[in-house]
Amino acid sequence: MEGSTARPTSVTVIAWFWIANGVLLVLGALMGLAVRSVVPEMPMGAPVGLPPDVAGVMGEMETLFRHVRAISVVQGLLGVLAVVAGAAFLRLRPWSRGVLEGLSWLSLLSTLAFGVFWMRGWSVMTGAAAPGPGMPVDMDTFRWVGLVAGGVITLLFAVPFAVVIRYLRGATIRAAVAGDSAGQGA
Numbered sequence: 159m160e161g162s163t164a165r166p167t168s169v170t171v172i173a174w175f176w177i178a179n180g181v182l183l184v185l186g187a188l189m190g191l192a193v194r195s196v197v198p199e200m201p202m203g204a205p206v207g208l209p210p211d212v213a214g215v216m217g218e219m220e221t222l223f224r225h226v227r228a229i230s231v232v233q234g235l236l237g238v239l240a241v242v243a244g245a246a247f248l249r250l251r252p253w254s255r256g257v258l259e260g261l262s263w264l265s266l267l268s269t270l271a272f273g274v275f276w277m278r279g280w281s282v283m284t285g286a287a288a289p290g291p292g293m294p295v296d297m298d299t300f301r302w303v304g305l306v307a308g309g310v311i312t313l314l315f316a317v318p319f320a321v322v323i324r325y326l327r328g329a330t331i332r333a334a335v336a337g338d339s340a341g342q343g344a
Contacts, residue, residue: 166334168325169247175322176258177244179265183237190230212286215279236261252335259326266319273312280304 208216222229240261246254284301287293325331 165248165250166330168328169250169331169334172258172322172325172331173244173247175244175318176240176247176261179261180237180240180242180244183240184234185237187230187234187237190226190233194226194230209286211282215282218275219279236264247335250335250337255326255331255335259323262319262322262326266316266323269312269316269319273308273316277305277308277312280308 239257243254243257243261247258281301284297284304287297
């Protein structure tokens with residue numbers, strides 16, 4: 159490659175990571191729109207007599223469902239942006255590094271926020287289940303197993319974004335998109 163900078167492996171991996179994520183974001187957005195068109199309205203409102211924390215969680219889910227079209231459109235646009243930026247990153251376009259870092263931060267924060275939302279909802283909903291003689295499972299154990307599983311799954315989704323951010327901020331990638339071979343090595 160006379161006269162050109164070799165693309166570091168980390169650039170290739172991150173670019174394809176984001177191209178794949180972008181495709182998944184677009185597909186997820188299309189599924190969100192499809193579900194919303196099949197289920198145009200849901201009977202909303204918490205049943206009477208629920209504890210306030212359970213009613214609060216159900217209200218938050220109702221709000222998400224009510225706005226699923228807008229959420230899906232934004233998600234789809236971010237997916238297209240991810241594919242375009244990932245492809246540009248393969249060509250070492252300087253602007254793409256910043257876009258992919260921004261998408262990585264947004265994804266990391268939204269993953270962590272959704273993890274907290276899900277674990278809080280899990281805790282509230284399983285805590286509201288009244289243990290009784292016919293209950294086939296110990297609800298306290300069930301709640302804790304679900305919380306641990308939710309935490310582990312959240313971290314499994316979040317850690318790759320943190321790793322991508324670390325590499326995107328590193329000297330190797332900064333040098334590669336700047337057309338400088340001095341930072342090539344990792």
